[in-house]
Amino acid sequence: MTVYSTSANVSERATAAPSLAISTVIFALRPSESSGRPTLWLPLVRRIREPYKDLWALPGGPLTHVESLPDAASRNLRETTGLTPSYLEQLYAFGGLHRSPTQRVVSIVYWALVQPTEAALADESENVKWFRADKVGDLAFDHNAIVEYALRRLRNKLAYGSVAYHFLGEYFTLAQVREVYEAVLDTRLDPANFRRQLKSTPEIEETGEYLQGGKHRPPRLYRFTGRPGLDPDNRSTP
Amino acid sequence: MTVYSTSANVSERATAAPSLAISTVIFALRPSESSGRPTLWLPLVRRIREPYKDLWALPGGPLTHVESLPDAASRNLRETTGLTPSYLEQLYAFGGLHRSPTQRVVSIVYWALVQPTEAALADESENVKWFRADKVGDLAFDHNAIVEYALRRLRNKLAYGSVAYHFLGEYFTLAQVREVYEAVLDTRLDPANFRRQLKSTPEIEETGEYLQGGKHRPPRLYRFTGRPGLDPDNRSTP
DNA sequence: ATCAGTTCTAGTCAATTTGACTATAACTAA
DNA sequence: TTAGTTATAGTCAAATTGACTAGAACTGAT
Secondary structure (H helix, E strand, O other): OOOOOOOOOHHHHHHOOOEEEEEEEEEEEEEOOOOOOEEEEEEEEEOOOOOOOOOEEOOEEEOOOOOOHHHHHHHHHHHHHOOOOOEEEEEEEEOOOOOEOOEOEEEEEEEEEOOHHHHHOOOOEOOEEEEEOOOOOOEOOOHHHHHHHHHHHHHHHHHHOOHHHHHOOOEEOHHHHHHHHHHHHOOOOOHHHHHHHHHOOOOEEEEEEEOOOOOOOOOEEEEEOOOOOOOOOOOOOO | OOOOOOOOOHHHHHHOOOEEEEEEEEEEEEEOOOOOOEEEEEEEEEOOOOOOOOOEEOOEEEOOOOOOHHHHHHHHHHHHHOOOOOEEEEEEEEOOOOOEOOEOEEEEEEEEEOOHHHHHOOOOEOOEEEEEOOOOOOEOOOHHHHHHHHHHHHHHHHHHOOHHHHHOOOEEOHHHHHHHHHHHHOOOOOHHHHHHHHHHOOOEEEEEEEOOOOOOOOOEEEEEOOOOOOOOOOOOOO
16 A cells, blocks of 8 residues: 555655644533533544544644645534634644654644533534543544643643633633633632632623522623734634 | 646646745844844845745755654754754744745744854854844745744743753853843843842752853852753753 | 522732842952 | 952842632522
């Protein structure tokens, strides 16, 4: 089985550029099956051909000539899960020599966050399944390393940045933000101190609304007004 | 002038993968020509063919089949400047549709830091020249945007991370570290407070040595003992 | 209607960190 | 010997953080 396309000849094999693929690590919060508290999940697709046939892998595919890198990432995200991300950022380009046993492939990997309302509608099937981020099992290629790195970046970015809000809808309670932090960082945080910190950041705006229908005192709803970040792609998410 | 290689046919043009290149933004500190204080510089190469003939551009070239991404970055860094970096990290993959007017190119860009002893030996020629990082002029392709982004990342990383020491040799004074911060962030920092902070980080080790030969009280020399960082390539720099 | 249970929210207080500043030590050059 | 300069330690108030207390506001059970 040869891995080079149709009309390539021997001299081209030596110099031909490695092929380019786009993959995406998609994170969403879902209630844990045991505790009911939100935990971090991601969708994987089952490989239907060699190499690594029948193993789970990150959604991905080749980059076509007519689309930008983030467009390609969005597209294969939509194609495999039906989802539209609320946040999409380039993670890393993985280009090790032996990532794929049959071919030299450089994968540019994106990571995406989707809101739970979106995530609930996600397509799931025989070949697309959601896994807890800390229990993905053995994946195809170097995808375990990629998922681990994506998790590190997510945790790191959460500490400094403004990503937490992209897991949530437009309006949210401060306790929901805390739950995002607790799920992603896998810790418990003091509710009173956490809200004091959030209230001191100018990017979080108090609204007049309250979340009704809960079992206890209705919490006030807030809105995030910050700007994306320093990613050069910078989808100005309208 | 066609941009596709020899035996490509029409149908391949539509689906052929975009070509892959590696570029590097190389930072080093050099004494400013005016004040003598260290400032941030980077080497650029003059383009000797179209497109953008005669404009300055980042060092770079195609990725060959037999080298990893960081190896390719090191190689073209060495080939253009003769330098060996003390720090090398992936910056970003740039893949906009119209980065090059003649061809679809995806560039995986690395950024490197070199120590001043190294940087002093750097090759300079008609076609390789060093520029102040804030005065590079109009560059080829999207390289102005790339340099700007590299600067943002460098500044950002300096605040949290451990990059500053890679601008310096194995032994350094705390004032030298401060000069790195001042050069990169373009501010002045209080010497006393700055050293208090450094001394509270466990990764900086006091040595028994002092830097002799200065004009004033000889400062103590320190050593950095921290580990690289969370980059997946992670050259464990022996 | 009342009360127990729970979460939301504001606040207190000591410990730690930060920013502005002062003072002394240790060297060189004149 | 002294003036000039950098290195280094320390002081003090302001700001931030972590642990904790307590009242407000709701639901569901009695």
